[in-house]
Amino acid sequence: MAEFTLKLRRYDPESGQPPYWDQHTIDLEPHRSVLEGILQAKARFDGSIGIRCSCRAAICGSCGVRINGQPGLACHTHLDKALASSRDGATIVVEPMGNMPIIKDLIVDMDAVHWKKVQRVTPWLINKEPIPEREYIVPHENMVDVTQTMACIQCGACVSDCLSMEVDPLFVGPAALAKAYRFVGDPRDAQQEARLRDLSEDPHGIYDCTHCFKCIDACPKGVAPMNQIMRLRRRAGSDFGIVDRNNGHRHEKAFVTNIRKNGLLHEADLLPDSYGGKLHPRAVPELLDSLPVITTALLRRKFTPAKALRHPHRKEFKDLRDYFEKVEGREQRLELNLYITGYDEDAAPPADDAQNAPEQGEPGRTPEESPSR
Amino acid sequence: MPSHDVLIIGAGLAGQRAALAAANAGATVAIMSKVHPVRSHSVAAAGGINAALKPEDTWESHAYDTVKGSDFLGDQDAIEIMCREAPDELLHLEHIGVTFHRDEKGELGTRAFGGASAARTYYVADITGQALLHVLYEQLLKYHERLDRYEEWFTTSLLLGDDGACVGCIARDIRTGRMEVFNAKATILATGGAGQAWKPTTNGLVCTGDGIAQAYNVGAPLMDMEMIQYHPTTLVENGFLITEGARGEGAHLLNSEGKRFMEAYAPNKMELASRDVVSRAEQTEINEGRGVGPDGVGIYLDVTVVPRKRTLEALREIVNIGKDFAGVDITREPILIRPGQHYIMGGVKTDVWGATPLAGLYAAGEVACVSVHGGNRLGANSLLDTLIFGRRAGEHAAKRADAMLMPSSSEAQLRDDVRVIDGIIARPREGRRISEIKDELGTTMNRHVAVFRDADGLNTAHETVRRLKEEAKTAYIDDRGTVFNQDVLGAIELGYMLEVAEAVVVAAIERKESRGAQFRTDFPERNDGEWLKHIDISRNGEDVPEVSYSPVTITRWQPEERRY
Numbered sequence: 001m002a003e004f005t006l007k008l009r010r011y012d013p014e015s016g017q018p019p020y021w022d023q024h025t026i027d028l029e030p031h032r033s034v035l036e037g038i039l040q041a042k043a044r045f046d047g048s049i050g051i052r053c054s055c056r057a058a059i060c061g062s063c064g065v066r067i068n069g070q071p072g073l074a075c076h077t078h079l080d081k082a083l084a085s086s087r088d089g090a091t092i093v094v095e096p097m098g099n100m101p102i103i104k105d106l107i108v109d110m111d112a113v114h115w116k117k118v119q120r121v122t123p124w125l126i127n128k129e130p131i132p133e134r135e136y137i138v139p140h141e142n143m144v145d146v147t148q149t150m151a152c153i154q155c156g157a158c159v160s161d162c163l164s165m166e167v168d169p170l171f172v173g174p175a176a177l178a179k180a181y182r183f184v185g186d187p188r189d190a191q192q193e194a195r196l197r198d199l200s201e202d203p204h205g206i207y208d209c210t211h212c213f214k215c216i217d218a219c220p221k222g223v224a225p226m227n228q229i230m231r232l233r234r235r236a237g238s239d240f241g242i243v244d245r246n247n248g249h250r251h252e253k254a255f256v257t258n259i260r261k262n263g264l265l266h267e268a269d270l271l272p273d274s275y276g277g278k279l280h281p282r283a284v285p286e287l288l289d290s291l292p293v294i295t296t297a298l299l300r301r302k303f304t305p306a307k308a309l310r311h312p313h314r315k316e317f318k319d320l321r322d323y324f325e326k327v328e329g330r331e332q333r334l335e336l337n338l339y340i341t342g343y344d345e346d347a348a349p350p351a352d353d354a355q356n357a358p359e360q361g362e363p364g365r366t367p368e369e370s371p372s373r
Numbered sequence: 374m375p376s377h378d379v380l381i382i383g384a385g386l387a388g389q390r391a392a393l394a395a396a397n398a399g400a401t402v403a404i405m406s407k408v409h410p411v412r413s414h415s416v417a418a419a420g421g422i423n424a425a426l427k428p429e430d431t432w433e434s435h436a437y438d439t440v441k442g443s444d445f446l447g448d449q450d451a452i453e454i455m456c457r458e459a460p461d462e463l464l465h466l467e468h469i470g471v472t473f474h475r476d477e478k479g480e481l482g483t484r485a486f487g488g489a490s491a492a493r494t495y496y497v498a499d500i501t502g503q504a505l506l507h508v509l510y511e512q513l514l515k516y517h518e519r520l521d522r523y524e525e526w527f528t529t530s531l532l533l534g535d536d537g538a539c540v541g542c543i544a545r546d547i548r549t550g551r552m553e554v555f556n557a558k559a560t561i562l563a564t565g566g567a568g569q570a571w572k573p574t575t576n577g578l579v580c581t582g583d584g585i586a587q588a589y590n591v592g593a594p595l596m597d598m599e600m601i602q603y604h605p606t607t608l609v610e611n612g613f614l615i616t617e618g619a620r621g622e623g624a625h626l627l628n629s630e631g632k633r634f635m636e637a638y639a640p641n642k643m644e645l646a647s648r649d650v651v652s653r654a655e656q657t658e659i660n661e662g663r664g665v666g667p668d669g670v671g672i673y674l675d676v677t678v679v680p681r682k683r684t685l686e687a688l689r690e691i692v693n694i695g696k697d698f699a700g701v702d703i704t705r706e707p708i709l710i711r712p713g714q715h716y717i718m719g720g721v722k723t724d725v726w727g728a729t730p731l732a733g734l735y736a737a738g739e740v741a742c743v744s745v746h747g748g749n750r751l752g753a754n755s756l757l758d759t760l761i762f763g764r765r766a767g768e769h770a771a772k773r774a775d776a777m778l779m780p781s782s783s784e785a786q787l788r789d790d791v792r793v794i795d796g797i798i799a800r801p802r803e804g805r806r807i808s809e810i811k812d813e814l815g816t817t818m819n820r821h822v823a824v825f826r827d828a829d830g831l832n833t834a835h836e837t838v839r840r841l842k843e844e845a846k847t848a849y850i851d852d853r854g855t856v857f858n859q860d861v862l863g864a865i866e867l868g869y870m871l872e873v874a875e876a877v878v879v880a881a882i883e884r885k886e887s888r889g890a891q892f893r894t895d896f897p898e899r900n901d902g903e904w905l906k907h908i909d910i911s912r913n914g915e916d917v918p919e920v921s922y923s924p925v926t927i928t929r930w931q932p933e934e935r936r937y
Contacts, residue, residue, distance in 0.1 A: 043808030047860035048852035054577035104857040124511040125470030137479040
């Protein structure tokens with residue numbers, strides 16, 4: 001047993017008072033969860049502490065909160081680990097999730113944001129006809145592939161800290177887009193192209209994500225929403241050739257070409273290239289429109305005219321081009337997946353600590369191929 | 374006042390399936406739940422769902438396994454229906470989008486499960502319940518124009534009309550504290566189990582027996598309440614569930630001597646005998662000093678014998694549970710488990726259409742007792758039960774609604790319920806805390822109403838429950854607010870759990886034999902002559918439960934000795 005101090009963000013909507021901090025000392029073994037700590041405080045000291053919870057085992061998705069500023073499940077965070085990540089080394093700070101209105105204490109209004117966005121992506125299977133008498137015949141790999149997004153428990157942790165959503169509250173967002181992939185990646189769905197077109201053409205759709213990785217960090221189930229968004233883009237752009245009116249696909253292509261060419265991002269070229277080159281009729285008005293931004297950036301020394309015109313070249317950049325060739329030369333796209341598939345026994349355990357073995361993308365482990373076609 | 378043809382209380386698998394079936398039959402439908410539907414405890418079901426779908430399998434074989442698993446207490450007409458309808462239900466689920474595991478040919482693949490004579494468990498890794506629940510919720514969203522969803526509404530009581538039929542319920546909007554009368558021609562309870570009356574339990578904090586108690590309180594009889602399933606593999610650490618799928622994939626159970634002790638108890642099925650059999654074997658090993666871990670209170674579950682890649686694909690969730698909640702990599706070392714409270718076979722007595730003896734009231738899923746599980750439920754039969762009888766209840770309720778006018782109801786009950794809640798909130802801080810009483814209840818039930826039982830223990834449990842019922846009347850709460858007052862709901866839930874606990878204890882005292890999950894050390898034999906019958910528990914307007922019996926329906930399988 002050890003003592004832990006929990007500092008909870010409280011809010012009573014009926015009091016007319018602003019949110020406030022409430023501190024409790026609880027007594028539990030260090031590997032017990034923050035949720036158990038909160039429940040102990042609730043049981044012993046103050047039954048009015050509001051938090052949604054049920055399963056205690058990271059499967060129902062009720063107890064999404066921010067712990068020391070990081071989004072996650074209270075039941076899935078150990079007290080000792082939470083203490084280690086606390087800012088003052090002594091107090092575990094628990095707050096409600098972000099990007100959603102607070103109802104009371106740690107309870108946020110998920111209907112107003114999260115569920116509305118889920119509804120936005122037509123979140124049900126639109127069957128390929130004819131519906132077979134027995135089951136659809138579907139490759140094993142495809143089912144495993146969409147099972148990664150099926151692993152989403154709709155806890156809202158990714159929504160909480162989505163930076164794009166902070167800037168654009170209309171952004172469909174990581175959870176809902178991961179849900180969208182669940183249908184786009186499902187061979188039984190008849191509307192994959194229409195879904196992709198819809199989410200590409202929506203100015204708040206798949207191209208609104210800025211690759212900040214926050215949702216991947218936040219997700220307690222390894223769904224990696226940003227990866228799913230990138231897969232939606234690859235499906236839309238590469239497989240279906242969808243060129244959206246938001247210029248998202250062209251921008252992404254320009255980005256890739258820019259890096260392949262320059263090694264590091266050459267910002268001065270990025271915008272014109274996204275619109276077909278400096279002299280392209282579409283690029284000119286865009287460039288003119290961006291003049292105020294460019295001027296501000298210059299004034300704030302985000303870049304200098306010299307850097308804008310002459311991009312640095314380094315020897316290592318050649319390696320990068322090799323990577324491009326290697327990746328693009330593959331017959332099938334390599335997708336990272338949470339579920340390792342296959343029946344064969346491993347020859348020997350990997351030399352490094354096996355603790356994190358099932359995590360995807362771990363160095364030294366080869367993720368399985370998931371053919372997307 | 375909201376009025377619907379069919380009102381469904383509870384939005385786990387049974388509730389959602391009932392809602393979709395009733396809407397599909399043309400009824401106006403409301404589905405109400407105290408938590409958001411995807412938080413329902415069906416989400417935690419891991420292993421899979423049984424169906425005799427393969428050409429070489431037969432529903433009769435599935436039915437026989439279920440009858441045998443039930444220790445011949447299950448009603449065979451209901452079991453036949455469940456097993457016969459299972460393949461079509463499974464295909465329906467596949468068609469609406471469940472991402473079931475496929476074999477190398479791209480067809481549905483199966484895994485082995487306990488007590489089954491064929492591998493007929495269909496699954497999605499070890500998140501089958503989650504996958505099913507989320508896909509059904511997709512369907513609720515799809516048909517949102519035909520289904521009114523009342524998410525985070527807490528039912529305080531069932532409403533009876535002048536003729537004694539159920540005409541809806543009273544509920545409280547948790548977000549605002551507003552109370553409302555919900556009028557309905559038919560009401561389906563789908564509120565799940567009551568595991569929180571035990572501590573520890575694999576059940577979520579929401580599983581507080583609400584529907585069982587509500588039905589009991591308005592006079593509907595309960596059946597098979599003594600039959601409480603202890604799951605063989607729950608974490609010693611905190612009572613979390615380790616799916617039977619682990620043993621289905623080939624994992625072993627080992628005692629302190631490193632022996633696969635199931636050899637001595639079930640030489641043919643070994644680790645995949647019925648759950649009651651395996652749990653009893655484990656508890657016997659522990660009691661006789663062959664347990665492992667601190668104080669020897671556990672058994673080793675050895676998953677390392679399963680090929681590692683297979684574990685990572687098919688048992689990913691328990692790999693995570695082992696890592697996150699016990700600090701064990703189950704692909705590398707055995708994990709400490711023991712039997713833990715998991716499921717309640719009994720519940721509100723229904724016929725094969727989910728109808729209770731009380732007109733207008735239906736029940737489906739864990740809240741109900743059809744009885745397809747009898748003395749012991751087979752793994753992966755509960756998901757099937759929720760879906761088959763959820764659908765049947767939805768269809769039947771819609772049919773009932775089609776043939777009648779909207780019943781009238783008064784607001785008197787609403788005013789009573791408001792008074793009760795206000796009364797709880799206003800209680801002086803003199804009695805015990807709700808949490809203390811709940812704790813004592815859970816500990817008592819887990820001690821005396823567990824794998825092995827005897828008259829002394831059960832009587833002690835009964836006295837304790839009676840005392841706690843008294844204490845609960847004055848237990849105080851802290852929250853005086855109306856918005857998300859979880860405290861006051863906790864006080865009501867405690868009342869529900871105490872009602873359920875008393876019914877369980879009374880039934881367990883009554884059954885003076887050992888059958889299925891009820892093992893009486895003072896009556897260690899099964900006694901078909903006297904006890905091949907259901908125990909019904911009714912309230913009949915009194916505070917004390919009244920015991921009666923009903924016959925077990927036997928169609929084609931006569932009771933025989935049960936060997937695995």
